[in-house]
Amino acid sequence: MxxxxxxxxxxxxxxxxxxxxxxxxxxxxxxxxxxxxxxxxxxxxxxxxxxxxxxxxxxxxxxxxxxxxxxxxxxxxxxxxxxxxxxxxxxxxxxxxxxxxxxxxxxxxxxxxxxxxxxxxxxxxxxxxxxxxxxxxxxxxxxxxxxxxxxxxxxxxxxxxxxxxxxxxxxxxxxxxxxxxxxxxxxxxxxxxxxxxxxxxxxxxxxxxxxxxxxxxxxxxxxxxxxxxxxxxxxxxxxxxxxxxESSSGSQVNINFELEKLRVELRHVRGIYAMAQSENIDAARKLNDLSKRRLEEADKLKEIKLKEEEARELARKEKEKYEAAKREAEYARECAEKEALQRKEAEIKALHDVKEKEKLENALVGPVQSYQEFTWEEIVSATSSFSENLQIGKGAHGTVYRCNLHHTTAAVKVLHSKEGHITKEFQQELDVLSKIRHPHLLLLLGACSDHGCLVYEYMENGSLEERLLQKYNTAPIPWFERYRIAWEVASTLVFLHNSKPKSIIHRDLKPANILLDHNLVSKIGDVGLSTMLNLDSSICNINTGPVGTLCYIDPEYQRTGLVSPKSDVYAFGMVVLQLLTAKPAIALAHLVETAVQDDQLMEILDPMAGQWPMKETKELALLGLGCLELRRRDRPDLKDEVLPALERLKDVADRSRDSAPKVQLAPPNHFVCPILKDVMHDPCVAADGYTYDRRAIEKWVEENDNSPMTNLALPNKNLIPNYTLLSAIMEWKSQSNQ
Incomplete structure (x- = not known):
């Protein structure tokens, strides 16, 4: 129980x-x-x-x-x-x-x-x-x-x-x-x-x-x-x-017990079967759902593909429209560019025609001013109120300053006074240089007429006299460059003597008035004393006193007062002898003539010019002596005799220059670093105001606090690049490598 x-x-x-x-x-x-x-x-x-x-x-x-x-x-x-x-x-x-x-x-x-x-x-x-x-x-x-x-x-x-x-x-x-x-x-x-x-x-x-x-x-x-x-x-x-x-009563009870166990197991198996059947039904239902969904997804995929094809077709058409529009735009742009170019050419042509018309009108009305007029304020500002640091030359009639006008390096010549004869020389030089152009004639950039100032192009190597005498520790000129300079001066004189409508006589030719640019190309300046002669007259009577420089003035002009193109020939002969000897003009003709007669010409030649060729140098010396004849009629003709001979000597000099090693020019003092004693590669300005090479001064300030030049304490250790000096050094190096 x-x-x-x-x-x-x-x-x-x-x-x-x-x-x-x-x-x-x-x-x-x-x-x-x-x-x-x-x-x-x-x-x-x-x-x-x-x-x-x-x-x-x-x-x-x-x-x-x-x-x-x-x-x-x-x-x-x-x-x-x-x-x-x-x-x-x-x-x-x-x-x-x-x-x-x-x-x-x-x-x-x-x-x-x-x-x-x-x-x-x-x-x-x-x-x-x-x-x-x-x-x-x-x-x-x-x-x-x-x-x-x-x-x-x-x-x-x-x-x-x-x-x-x-x-x-x-x-x-x-x-x-x-x-x-x-x-x-x-x-x-x-x-x-x-x-x-x-x-x-x-x-x-x-x-x-x-x-x-x-x-x-x-x-x-x-x-x-x-x-x-x-x-x-x-x-x-x-x-x-x-x-x-009750199993102890008999085996029948055991059999009933086993039967009951089998019934329980049977019920258990039935339950498992029912569960499996239910899961099978669920799986079949899900499979049907998945099949339906797969069909729906397949239909949707077809629709998507169809729409994709439509989109591609639409994109292709749009691309074609875009390409067509792009081509039309490109064609329109090309047409616009052509039209703009044609319009610009028409404007340039019209502007040129206007300028030509203005030139013709000016030629009919009066003379044409071919130089730029500067104001006195511009001249004063460019020369820093005529600072002595910018003075590069001084003559009998004026002082020359280096300046920068309108972003161009130039030389300004300022006359000493405004007296009548000075004003006449100023106007004479202005008229000559403004009307004629020659590669070896100094270029006139402008003038200030109110105060008697002339603005020339700047010549980096100064005058021929300074280079021959090696003033300011300048490098000597090689002999073959001297041959070329003689030919350039002679060709310029021939150009002046044959100018039209009037012949021009320089009257003050000397090495101080022959300037050299950075390539040692010569240009004649200072034509204020020049005289114009009519083409039908080869001699002009000068009523005023003799002008020019002693030792370069024609003796016949001093005796008679008559000037002619042969007067410039006499001065040219003296320039040739100075090119050969690099000696002052006083008694130079007698010295050279004696050396030629005694066959000792090589002893008086400038040894700094290199190895002179004996035959050509003697020919050039005789040519210079011929130009120094006392009588005008004994001097050779500049165009027919002197210039052809100089051309032959120039050809010899050119061949020698091409075969000769390059002469290393001595660097200017301001190119040299005070510490390295060599040309600076990267010039920088230190706090003491001096310029040094960057590496040298950086090493110096690491070890010292004072200036290497003044020995005073440096306010700071900042360095400012000196680009102006760097540009000048690079230009000097390029010239030295030529």
Whole structure:
């Protein structure tokens, strides 16, 4: 009887257990969580289960992060900061769970959101399940992996089906009740527990691993049939227990007991079959849905492909339209450019015609001014109020300054006074230089007529006299360059003597009035004393006193007062002898004539000019002596005799120059670094105002604080690049390499 009472109590307990009414969905907020929620809604809402519980486990908040990337323990921050951070984390969690909660609300299903703070996800979910054992739990696959790594004490939560958990709970209750009974039925209770364990293993054997967790909800759908079988099994177990207590009476009781066991196993097999059949039906339904969806997707894919083809065709047409428009725009642009070019050419032609017309009008009205007129203020500003530092020459009639006018380096000649004869010479030079042009005649850039100033092009190498006498430590001129200079001066004199409508006589030819540019090309200047002769007259009577420089004035002009082109020939002869000897003009003709007669010409030649060719040099000396004849008629003709001879000598000089090694010119003093005593590569101005090579001064200031020139303390160690000097050094190097 006691066994029957135990069976009845177990049946009442089994019937008293409620059917599962709450579905728990555990999510982690990642992308796959929405698929689990959608599956749970589709699976359980049609079965009438309208209560869901959404579980989310987040780590415990033990510290507050800082903007520097580290963290501060929660106990070490202020209470208001900790409260604000906890509130912010709670708000973020609510925002993360809001989309999933909205999915439940769209299905009109009640859902309870539970947020758990724990560092052990499996343990937190297990404790939540322990509070409500009747909840069906649906886990994501990645949470199942967390369960696999948990402690062995929670291994009973790994079961793939919720009916198995219920069955385990029933078995535990049965064992607890059976242990409270008397020891008379202890043997029967142990057998029932063994049977429970075998049944439990039979339930667990189909799902040995967590990989089948995805099929757990389908097994839950058959939970009621399992519970019914469990109740039937319990009742059968009770009858079997009664039969077992009476087994001692006979073998018939044992047979009945075995039959009852077979019935229980049969019911169990039927339950498993029903569950498999239900899952098969669900799978077939899902397969049909997938087939329909695949067909729909195929139709949609066809539509998309069709639209894609239409889009491609449309894009191709648009591209063709774009190419056509581009070609039209390119053609229009070319036409516009051609039209603009034609318009510009027409404007240039019209401007040229206007200028030509103005020239013709000016020629008819009066003389044309071919030089630029500068103001006195511009002259004063360009010469820094006629600073002595810019003075480069001084003569009998004026002083020459170096200046920079309109971004051009020039030389300004300022006359000493405004007396009548000075004004006449100024106007004479202005008229001559403004009307004629020659490559070896000094170029006039402009003038200031009010104050008697003439602006010439600047000649870098100064005058021929300075270079021959090597003033300011200048480099000597090679002999072949002297041959060329003689030819250039002679050709310029021929040009002046044959100018039209009047012949021009220089009257003051000397090395000081022959200037040299950076390539040692000579140009004749200072034509203020020049005289114009009519073409039908070769001699002009000068009523004024003799003008010019002693030793260069024609003796016949001094005796008779008559000037002619042969007067310039006499001065040219003296220039030739100075080119050969680099000696002053006084008594030079007698010295050379004596040396030629005694065959000692090589002894009086300038040794700095290099190895003179004996034959050609003697020919040039005789030519110079011929130009210095006292009588005008004994002097050779400049155009017919002197110039052809100089051309032959120039050809010899050119061949020698091409074959001779380059003569290294000595650098100017301001090109040399005071520290290195060599030409500077990168000139920089230091705080003491002196210019040094950058590397040398940088090394100096590293070791010293005083100036290398003044030996005074440097205010600072800043260096300013001297680009003007660098440009001059580079130009000098290029000339030296030519």
């Amino acid at each position: 006691e066994a029957k009472e135990i069976i009845e109590e177990k049946q009442e307990l089994a019937l008293a257990l409620p059917l599962p009414s709450t579905i728990a969905v555990a999510i982690n907020g990642k992308k796959k969580s929405k698929y689990v929620v959608r599956w749970a809604l589709e699976k359980f809402v049609p079965e009438g289960l309208h209560m869901f519980k959404m579980l989310h486990v987040r780590p415990k908040i033990t510290s507050v992060p800082t903007p520097m990337g580290n963290s501060i323990p929660l106990s070490q921050v202020r209470d208001d900061v900790a409260a604000a951070y906890l509130e912010e984390m709670g708000w973020q969690t609510s925002e993360m769970l809001l989309p999933y909660k909205t999915m439940f609300l769209h299905k009109k299903v009640q859902v309870d959101v539970v947020v758990i703070e724990s560092d052990d996800v499996a343990k937190a979910i297990a404790e939540e399940i322990a509070k409500a054992l009747s909840i069906s739990l649906l886990l994501e696959l990645h949470l199942v992996a967390c369960f696999q790594g948990s402690a062995a004490s929670y291994s009973h939560f790994h079961s793939p089906s919720l009916p198995m958990q219920r069955f385990q709970a029933l078995s535990t209750i049965n064992r607890t009740l059976l242990h409270t009974r008397t020891g008379s039925i202890e043997t029967n209770s142990s057998r029932r527990q063994s049977l429970d364990i075998r049944e439990e293993e039979s339930f667990m054997s189909p799902c040995p691993s967590n990989s089948d967790i995805g099929y757990a909800p389908s097994q839950v759908s058959s939970a009621r049939s399992f519970l019914t079988d469990d109740q039937s099994w319990i009742s059968d177990q009770a009858s079997t227990s009664d039969a077992f207590t």
